Amino acid sequence: MDELPIGRRVAYWRSRRKLSQQVFADRLGKSKSWVDKVERGVRRLDKFSVLHDIADILQIDVSLLLGRDPERRTDALNGIDQVEVEEIRAALEQYDKMTAYFAPAAHSPPLPDLEKAVRHAWLTYQYGRYAMLTRALPKLLRDTQAADAGFTGDQGRVAANLLSQVYQIASSVLRKIGECDLAWLAADRATVVAQRADDQLLAGIATTRVGIALVAMGRPRPALELNVNIANLLAPGYRDTTPQGLSVYGQLLLQGAMAAARLPDPSAVDDLLDGAEDAANQLGGDHNHYWTSFGPTNIELHRAAAYVELGEGGRAVEIHQRLPEPAFNALLPERRAHHLLDLARAYAQIGDVGNAGEMLLRGDRLSPSEIRCRPIAHQVLADVLRRTRGAPPCHLAELAEQMGVGV
Structure with a gap:
């Protein structure tokens, strides 16, 4: 993109941020006509102060607008450059x-x-x-x-x-x-x-990544169908009953359950989680075959996450409270911090913003990037701050300041 005129770069990043010309103009304090002329190259951008204002609104380094390599931030924990x-x-x-x-x-x-x-x-x-x-x-x-x-x-x-x-x-x-x-x-x-x-198992676990991306894009139905179809082809007794096969099969069912929760389809969620639990019981214990972290403990984490997606935060909290602490602590940091973020959402759903904030802080101590780099964590933190009566706890206020989150 270095060879593009500066106006085209502005248009590109405005589009990436899903801002209309009118909204962008309003935030910049300019007219829509002014923005249109800049993006078409009719009007020059020759004031550095205006470039800085544009970069701030688009949340990018001003160097990207100038076609140069951006300077990397020193506060890498706050997100991804x-x-x-x-x-x-x-x-x-x-x-x-x-x-x-x-x-x-x-x-x-x-x-x-x-x-x-x-x-x-x-x-x-x-x-x-x-x-x-x-x-x-x-x-x-x-x-x-x-x-x-x-x-x-x-x-x-x-x-x-x-x-x-x-x-x-x-x-x-x-x-x-x-x-x-x-x-x-x-x-x-x-x-x-x-x-x-x-490698059919590698293709199977790659399928779960497609499903996760589709769900994130608001396409849970095709994600559910894809995960279930491939899981049926890899079902134990049909293709592969090795620990690796059980792990991939179970992970496909787990991601199918997460897609079903987004529909929402509670019955399908329960059926798929139960099928994954059967695979985990056959596997015995938590393992990381094909980098799945699949096993009984991860089943419970996904069960809690699914209930959060279904809006049943209380049930998610109950699942967390019955988790065996040694098994949970044995999971890798990404899994645990992800669960704590889900748990923060669960507590927020039942109106317990104090515990919601505490889960965010615990997740941040465990894996700062899981909290500071994820848009959903920013949304949860903003919600917690908005609903907190009086001044928020000092550690939560400090985290919000570091993440750039306001009420």
Whole structure:
């Protein structure tokens, strides 16, 4: 986008922020005609103060408007720098596999090195370190894309497996930070590449990423159908009864349940959760096969999350209160912090804003990025502050200030 005129950049970011020209003009204190002329290049933007005002409204670094590399913020815990998202977008826009069809592929790192890097990326995600992950993802995407384009045979299948995993990691973190369209694109790529890897379970778990992205985009019906259809094809006794197979099958049912909760369809939610629970009982204990964190404890976390989506916060709180503390504490930070965010929503639903705020603080201590980088957490915190009588607790007020959340 560096070669675009500045007016086109303004139009691009205004569209990304889903602001009409009129709303944007009102916030800027200008007329709609003025905005239209700027975006068409009829009127020049030559005042730095106006550029800063535009950048503030669009929530981007002013350098992006000028076509330069933005300066990275030092307060990385408060969220993800927009430059990182744009670099991930640029990496997703590469088509090395197609290029290799016409010309020799570019050199790629050795596969063992890539395997280590992908494993590290998964752990970075599951420990909730999203800012660190988004800085690493652009290069990891380019490297695994090059490997997928450059290797053939058995090595080609390994490279495709790694690329599918990286697409899944990218989809997961992009969805967390509200970049749902990109999350869907990355997840869709993951399913296609998994087929080249000749790994049905990898394709199955990639399907859950597609479903999660669809739900985030407000498309729960196709997400439900997709997850259930693939789960039926991987059902125990039909294809795979290994621990890995049970984990992927169960995870498909869990994500189907979350999609059903958004419809809402309480009966389907219960049926799918019960099916996932059967798989977890066969598996025995909590495991991380195919990076699913699947097991009895994760079933309960999803059950609570589904009740929150159904508006039954009280039932979600009851589930949390009966969770075995050792099993919950044994889960990786992303899972626990995600649950605490769901629990904050549950407490807010039943009017207990004190405990809602406490859950946000606990989640922030456990995994700051899970709270500070997620739009839903900002919404919950704003709701808690609005409904708190008198001054909010000092730690909650400090978190709100750091996140830039007001009443």
